[in-house]
Amino acid sequence: MSRSVSFRSLRLAPLAAAFVLLGACASQVTKPTPTPPTVKGLYSQLDQASQGYETALQQARADDTAASEKTLTTALDQLRDAAAQCGNTPGCDPQRFFSVFDHLLRLKDGSFIGDELPDEQDSESPSGQVAGLNGAASLPQARRSVTLLHGQKLSELIAMNGPVKAALEMWLTQWRPNLMDAYVNYQYLRHEMWPQYKKADLPEALLFGIMAKESGGKVNAVSRSGAAGPLQFMYATGLRFGLGTVNGFDTRFDPTDAARANAAYINEQLKAFNDNLELTLGAYNGGEGRMRRLVGSDTSISFYNPRIYDQLSQETRDYVPSVLAAAWLFLHPDSYNLRFPRVDGVPGTITLKRPASLSELTVCLGEAGGMQDGWFRTLRNLNPRLDPQQELAAGTVLQVPRLLEKPYAVRCVVGPWPILASDLHNAVVPVVPVRHDPPRMSRATHYRVRPGDTISSIAHRHGCTNLREIERMNRIHHFQIRVGQVIRLPACRR
Template identity: 70%
Template sequence: MKSVSLSYPLFRPLRAAPLLFMLGLAAACSSTGGSKSTAPVNALYGQLDLASKGYETALQQARAGDDAASQKTLTAALDRLKESAAHCGSTPGCDPQRFFSVFDRLLRLKDGSFLGDETLGDEPSPTLADGAGGVAGLPEAQRSVTLLRGQKLSELIAMNGAVKAALEMWLTQWRPNLIDAYVNYQYLRYQMWPQYEKADLPEALLFGIMAKESGGKVNAVSRSGAAGPLQFMYATGLRFGLGTENGFDLRFDPAQSARANAAYINEQLKIFNNNLELVLGAYNGGEGRMRRLAGDRPDTSFYDPTIYNKLSRETREYVPSVLAAAWLFLHPDSYNLRFPKIDGAAGAVTLKRSASLAELSVCLGSAGGMEEGWFRTLRNLNPRLNPQETQPAGARVQLPRLLEEPYASRCVEGPWPILAADLHQAVAPAVQAPPAPARAPARATGTRNYKVRNGDTLIGIVHRLHCSSVRELAELNGLRHHRIRAGDVLKVPVCR
């Protein structure tokens, strides 16, 4: 990951200013200068000005309760902004940061931000409530996505250098992991999201944590012993009810893990005065350590050097990575990202013939267009089952609803279940260790004198030599009846 400057504050989202405030800078710039050398950049700033006016129009439409028109205006403004920003890098004198500022504003308005009592200032407004104009204008589903303890999640994600760097990582090197996490989550969503919804926490945050922690692999276990889709340590899991049930570790249960995670987040939000960055830092680096660092300053920034510089590199990268993944969950199209369309409706089948999850994965193949196969999904949805262990006919197996019909047509009769069973029952031959190579016997290369000590016997001396025999030693020294006494000097072979 590239290094970033993390002086604080890097970015504090302003309340929307009447008549474009900060965005008006672009318009002012476009009105200055008239020479041919400034014409290209002025033209781009003119497009930026139009996008800014689109923001103001969309804001007014949202206040009037016309959400459909507001979203349409925002989409058009974002498209205009993307097109003009694409030419900024090759246009002399163009400042890309101006475009990013407008882009950030448009995305936050798309989340429903800045719809309330807007005043110019650096401090966030008090908790928003229905009827105040801030929340009432949002569809119910969007409220649950964007609110965190009465605050807009988008307003809590500071678009600073660390988050931008994490966005780039998710969109480049980590992109396959992000897509996999999204696919895994969509099939687990019916189990996990209700737990967060009950706790009044945003779904984007749940996805961001899961994407960074396990990528949606329910059976994941870290080197430190953290387990499950949300990677609970054993002691922390016990604290939130994730013990064992009939020998099953509940940290691997998606619904129970999400419930415990929501309880943890809400507990820490109270402790850290709703400072989400500190809460995420505590989740990764330990709440005790974060409390010691933050002390009695719960309003301080995670990026304050007195906190940030004393955290592990893992925690310093973890917090912006979670927030960046949450941001992309809310705004994929605005970052040239397209998540696959997933039908994650829950389903189940009662096995008509015995089969393991591995066998079901073989006979289901790429049903439903899943080119990667269904093994991971089946394992995620059935964490209590050993995927290699054959389940008897009559057992209940959870799977996406869209697989119920393929199961009936592919996995009950015909060649595929027979092939799957044959492959599953195959046993690789055991590897036998080759016999140890025989040691070449040691050979004598000459003789030397040996003075017999108390307790010595002829056979004992031979054993220490490793290259002679009692007979050879007796003949070499002319011994009768193999008798030796302490003080005798014998000739013995020099062994090699």
């Protein structure tokens, strides 16, 4: 977008102000009907918003971050007001407003750094500070880490094209509850996941975007295809990056390990695709082998080029813009009429004073801390190695948000709530025998788990549909199996 600014409206401003004052004096008795905005007037406001961009840019480079933020906010508000009237004004082009709006947002997250100085190169010092540019130095470290991907400006890598805009609308409408849940879940997991991305020099917004699309922040999520964990690794892919079964626990479900492996995978693919983020995300979802065959040696090709885009599955075509849109909203919620809830995700621990399961703790904690949906998901996410239904011995140390340490001591040690929770948890439900059709059944069998197997894939291979029955027969928790394990399979239909 051209940054030349029209000053015609600024020269006419004093004259316009004089007419406004005269009009005010003459309207003591009768208020005039507001004059509908003209295209010229709206475009004048557009020019003023552009001037606000230039001013904010200079203020940032003068290390006056507070003034820069204030100027930018004013410009965005002015732009929104004018854009709202553009749709009802004949001859007004809304796309002109969107282009400036998009540009202002990119300034807001720090992507203006170096835009005006093409001869200077950003460089990383050993301490992680960006050297050579006052604008960069004035930004908080957290802001830079959010927006930079291997020295590139993340917001410049996210093109506001049709697919991304459509994904933005989905996140703001039909997927909005999922987005909010993902944000809350992530805030409680952030202390485990974000450091892994930070070490890998990857932006936090990208981590959130992938997690929001993959699992919504549900650590124990398992897909139909067998992908598992908060970032949905297939078993074989996870093995390549250090994920596997340790003491019977599938480390794909560990938030720290999963984030580390995901960061390693993303960096591997960024290197293969010359830092092309869209192709990298396409590889993560659709398979790097397929993506590399489609791309060939031309890593500069656009993900949306028909030679690539048309050959991908609909899932992958949707996946890439959805991740980028979620990352964009993570950076700019206010600019899309979106307000993420405030979450106190500071980690803490509790030591059980009496035996209890995670389910029982959820009951006795209730809505402590204002969590209307209860704490079951958070407790599971922070303690993925534990069966939420299994009673834990007194003295067990649990990972919890720090804000739950006091409510636990007040509600879950003595009093009526732990007694009620225990009574509900130990309720006996009658078991109705499952009737089978003998003529259509095969004998129960045993199976040795191989690399890449999941309960669902084994069940499908043997014609079984009742995964819970397999879990019960083998005393398996959360469908977690290990390579070499021999499991019993029920008599399944062929």
